[in-house]
Amino acid sequence: MVLSMSLVVQKYGGTSVGTVDRIKDIAGRIAAVTRDNHRIVVVVSAMNHETDRLMMLAHEISAQPDARELDLLLSSGERTTIALVAMMLKELGVKAQSFTGRQVGIFTNSAHTKARIERVVADRITAALEHKFVPIVAGFQGINEQSDVTTLGRGGSDLTAIALAASLHADRCEIYTDVDGVYTADPRIVPTAKRLDCISYEEMLEMASLGAKVLQDRAVVFAANHQVRIVVKSSFANGSGTKVIKEHKGMERNAVSGVTYDRNQAKVTLVGVPDTPGIAARIFDPVAQANIIVDMIIQNIGQDAMTDVSFTVTKDDVSRAIEVMNCVAQEIHAKRVEVTRDIAKVSLVGVGMRAHSGVAAKMFVVMANEGINIMMISTSEIKISCVIEEKYVETAVELLHREFELDKAVR
Amino acid sequence: MVLSMSLVVQKYGGTSVGTVDRIKDIAGRIAAVTRDNHRIVVVVSAMNHETDRLMMLAHEISAQPDARELDLLLSSGERTTIALVAMMLKELGVKAQSFTGRQVGIFTNSAHTKARIERVVADRITAALEHKFVPIVAGFQGINEQSDVTTLGRGGSDLTAIALAASLHADRCEIYTDVDGVYTADPRIVPTAKRLDCISYEEMLEMASLGAKVLQDRAVVFAANHQVRIVVKSSFANGSGTKVIKEHKGMERNAVSGVTYDRNQAKVTLVGVPDTPGIAARIFDPVAQANIIVDMIIQNIGQDAMTDVSFTVTKDDVSRAIEVMNCVAQEIHAKRVEVTRDIAKVSLVGVGMRAHSGVAAKMFVVMANEGINIMMISTSEIKISCVIEEKYVETAVELLHREFELDKAVR
Numbered sequence: 087m088v089l090s091m092s093l094v095v096q097k098y099g100g101t102s103v104g105t106v107d108r109i110k111d112i113a114g115r116i117a118a119v120t121r122d123n124h125r126i127v128v129v130v131s132a133m134n135h136e137t138d139r140l141m142m143l144a145h146e147i148s149a150q151p152d153a154r155e156l157d158l159l160l161s162s163g164e165r166t167t168i169a170l171v172a173m174m175l176k177e178l179g180v181k182a183q184s185f186t187g188r189q190v191g192i193f194t195n196s197a198h199t200k201a202r203i204e205r206v207v208a209d210r211i212t213a214a215l216e217h218k219f220v221p222i223v224a225g226f227q228g229i230n231e232q233s234d235v236t237t238l239g240r241g242g243s244d245l246t247a248i249a250l251a252a253s254l255h256a257d258r259c260e261i262y263t264d265v266d267g268v269y270t271a272d273p274r275i276v277p278t279a280k281r282l283d284c285i286s287y288e289e290m291l292e293m294a295s296l297g298a299k300v301l302q303d304r305a306v307v308f309a310a311n312h313q314v315r316i317v318v319k320s321s322f323a324n325g326s327g328t329k330v331i332k333e334h335k336g337m338e339r340n341a342v343s344g345v346t347y348d349r350n351q352a353k354v355t356l357v358g359v360p361d362t363p364g365i366a367a368r369i370f371d372p373v374a375q376a377n378i379i380v381d382m383i384i385q386n387i388g389q390d391a392m393t394d395v396s397f398t399v400t401k402d403d404v405s406r407a408i409e410v411m412n413c414v415a416q417e418i419h420a421k422r423v424e425v426t427r428d429i430a431k432v433s434l435v436g437v438g439m440r441a442h443s444g445v446a447a448k449m450f451v452v453m454a455n456e457g458i459n460i461m462m463i464s465t466s467e468i469k470i471s472c473v474i475e476e477k478y479v480e481t482a483v484e485l486l487h488r489e490f491e492l493d494k495a496v497r
Numbered sequence: 498m499v500l501s502m503s504l505v506v507q508k509y510g511g512t513s514v515g516t517v518d519r520i521k522d523i524a525g526r527i528a529a530v531t532r533d534n535h536r537i538v539v540v541v542s543a544m545n546h547e548t549d550r551l552m553m554l555a556h557e558i559s560a561q562p563d564a565r566e567l568d569l570l571l572s573s574g575e576r577t578t579i580a581l582v583a584m585m586l587k588e589l590g591v592k593a594q595s596f597t598g599r600q601v602g603i604f605t606n607s608a609h610t611k612a613r614i615e616r617v618v619a620d621r622i623t624a625a626l627e628h629k630f631v632p633i634v635a636g637f638q639g640i641n642e643q644s645d646v647t648t649l650g651r652g653g654s655d656l657t658a659i660a661l662a663a664s665l666h667a668d669r670c671e672i673y674t675d676v677d678g679v680y681t682a683d684p685r686i687v688p689t690a691k692r693l694d695c696i697s698y699e700e701m702l703e704m705a706s707l708g709a710k711v712l713q714d715r716a717v718v719f720a721a722n723h724q725v726r727i728v729v730k731s732s733f734a735n736g737s738g739t740k741v742i743k744e745h746k747g748m749e750r751n752a753v754s755g756v757t758y759d760r761n762q763a764k765v766t767l768v769g770v771p772d773t774p775g776i777a778a779r780i781f782d783p784v785a786q787a788n789i790i791v792d793m794i795i796q797n798i799g800q801d802a803m804t805d806v807s808f809t810v811t812k813d814d815v816s817r818a819i820e821v822m823n824c825v826a827q828e829i830h831a832k833r834v835e836v837t838r839d840i841a842k843v844s845l846v847g848v849g850m851r852a853h854s855g856v857a858a859k860m861f862v863v864m865a866n867e868g869i870n871i872m873m874i875s876t877s878e879i880k881i882s883c884v885i886e887e888k889y890v891e892t893a894v895e896l897l898h899r900e901f902e903l904d905k906a907v908r
Contacts, residue, residue, distance in 0.1 A: 106554065106557040106558060109558070110558075140577065143517065143577070143581060144580075144581070144584060146517040147517060147520070147521075147581055147584045147585050147588060148584050148585070148587070148588045151584045152583065152584050152587050154594070154595075155579075155580040155581075155583045155584045155587075155595055156580070156584075158576060158579070158580045158595055158597070159576070159577060159580035159581065159584075161576070162573040162576050162577050165569060165570070165572070165573050165576075166551065166554070166570060166573050168566075168569070169555075169566040169567070169569040169570035170554060170555070170558055170566075170570065172563065172566045173555060173558045173559050173562045173563050173566045173567075173570075174558050174559070176559070176563050176566075177558060177559045183565070184565075184566055184569055186569070186646075188599075188644075189644065189645075233599075233600065234600075235597075
């Protein structure tokens with residue numbers, strides 16, 4: 087009888103490889119998997135703080151470092167880790183070999199610092215697996231057509247792992263991080279928050295883009311498109327983690343799966359805008375041109391054919407957004423530009439919303455009872471977000487968690 | 498009228514790129530060269546202490562780190578530097594682009610940690626020069642047939658620079674270091690030591706392998722074979738430096754060009770060796786097998802068909818040499834193994850020795866007058882070396898420098 091051997095892709099983030107001792111720990115973990123006769127591919131990030139160190143060097147030289155050179159610079163971080171992990175495994179008697187983004191065959195477009203994966207040609211990885219090696223792969227990096235190094239943006243190692251799992255038809259992709267799964271809310275705010283056993287790609291995506299930094303959002307989209315089974319686990323503790331899988335009926339038992347929040351928000355308001363046709367395009371075209379991502383937009387009904395237009399951006403983009411709006415305001419004869427920085431977004435996420443009605447109404451009642459003013463609202467099929475004053479974040483998250491009985495969540 | 502533009506390869510060592518401020522300095526130097534309308538290729542080492550930092554990480558993991566992984570690990574150092582130097586040049590308005598060993602096209606054999614360059618295919622460098630870019634090249638690294646990263650051994654950035662200068666038919670290769678040229682002796686020992694204006698490849702090679710750490714010895718051999726004109730200069734001061742060029746008649750005016758010394762020496766003696774034919778092979782074959790490089794060998798005439806055999810190795814190799822000798826002693830029934838660590842080698846170097854006689858005799862007289870015992874002697878056409886007690890090094894170097902009137906040296 088021939089037992090088919092499973093193939094697992096494991097990804098270890100920066101804290102999981104942050105010191106030589108941590109590297110020893112994960113090497114032991116990897117060695118155990120190989121003893122169980124599973125085939126395994128390991129993707130690693132740069133050691134904790136290493137990317138920051140390199141970024142600081144770059145910024146000592148230039149306020150806006152050249153993107154091609156920045157990619158080369160940052161790619162050193164993961165190269166260091168793969169060499170050290172491979173050495174450690176050999177020290178433990180495990181056959182292992184390191185592979186850079188180029189050696190793996192991660193081909194990307196040329197959008198330096200945020201490149202998109204175009205194809206994965208993992209021939210060397212397949213060959214290494216056939217020869218019973220554990221391939222140790224540098225996350226976050228690839229090469230473009232010119233054979234120049236590119237990087238995949240913040241959290242890009244997740245994308246490397248998932249793309250490689252898809253290309254190799256792996257049984258699953260395990261993402262090791264410093265939390266032991268996805269929770270119904272941030273446990274630092276809600277001590278009774280529960281770990282979810284499973285979550286759908288769509289929910290995970292909403293959570294990722296809403297600020298729960300467990301998984302890169304682009305990686306989740308890639309996983310959903312290629313049906314890669316993900317498990318989010320802690321590299322510091324044992325436990326079954328949270329599975330990120332295709333949505334199924336049982337997931338709709340609860341209306342809401344989790345409460346998330348995002349403090350990285352700011353509101354820009356253009357006051358006194360002449361209410362003429364086509365005015366929205368004249369406001370938001372320049373914003374898009376400046377590569378600023380707008381989240382929510384709201385237009386207040388004003389007087390005298392005048393209106394106020396507000397929108398939210400991340401705090402990083404706010405100063406550029408003000409620059410752009412000052413120009414726009416002059417052009418379209420708006421009165422002035424106002425900015426509010428002390429805001430945050432609180433959201434409910436759940437595929438159950440499709441089956442349960444009244445979720446939004448209940449959310450608004452909770453806020454109203456506490457006297458929390460809702461400044462903006464946006465919804466999708468499986469998400470409701472409210473912008474509120476930043477000081478109310480903890481209160482809102484706690485109340486919503488209790489109201490939707492997430493401390494009793496079992497999935 | 499078309500002026501032919503000269504092409505210069507410049508190499509900057511670890512101290513020359515050791516901090517962001519130092520990188521700013523050399524970028525300014527490079528920018529000045531481009532303003533003078535010269536074409537320039539820049540080769541850089543890892544930032545000072547970076548290689549040591551990476552090596553320490555590796556040794557925290559393994560006493561003998563895997564050579565392939567070590568090469569990948571160490572190659573990060575130069576990648577960091579090229580990115581930072583290219584960023585800095587762009588900041589100064591100079592078109593610059595970084596190139597890794599692979600992107601340059603430095604193809605080597607697979608002898609990890611001490612690979613040999615097999616060919617240089619510098620197409621991307623040529624193209625970059627045509628497009629008026631300053632190529633910033635990572636020294637010390639190449640790739641093998643399997644497209645794995647290799648490194649060229651200690652001081653390997655010199656070899657990268659010289660191999661690239663040969664491949665591009667550069668007018669000259671400038672080696673920037675923390676000293677402003679090659680001296681008649683170590684100025685820390687002999688304050689009256691003089692900088693040499695020029696020196697032959699052969700002399701430079703003897704000096705390099707005798708411990709004057711200005712240039713990697715393999716790089717000097719490569720330069721001699723390909724007639725690459727080298728200039729050794731300081732990156733901290735202006736000055737014409739020392740030219741390393743083909744030997745010519747004028748160089749023979751002085752019998753001696755310089756006095757060098759090497760403290761990294763130890764003497765191993767096999768006492769009571771039966772004096773039978775083939776005994777030398779039985780002693781030195783195992784040494785060669787163990788990859789230990791033996792410098793000098795001396796055989797004392799003994800009594801009763803017994804002899805003593807002494808040889809010198811570097812201090813790094815001494816413990817392995819003792820291990821090997823203990824085995825050999827048992828096998829050939831020698832009496833015992835003795836080791837002397839407090840020895841050093843003092844040498845006179847000069848192509849003028851070919852024309853002047855009596856150099857060796859004069860050297861021995863100087864030593865004898867001072868009561869310095871000469872333990873071993875070795876000579877080549879342009880060099881005489883003596884092994885002496887380490888405590889006499891300074892005295893011997895000073896006396897020889899004075900005796901051969903090197904403080905008056907003009908070349």
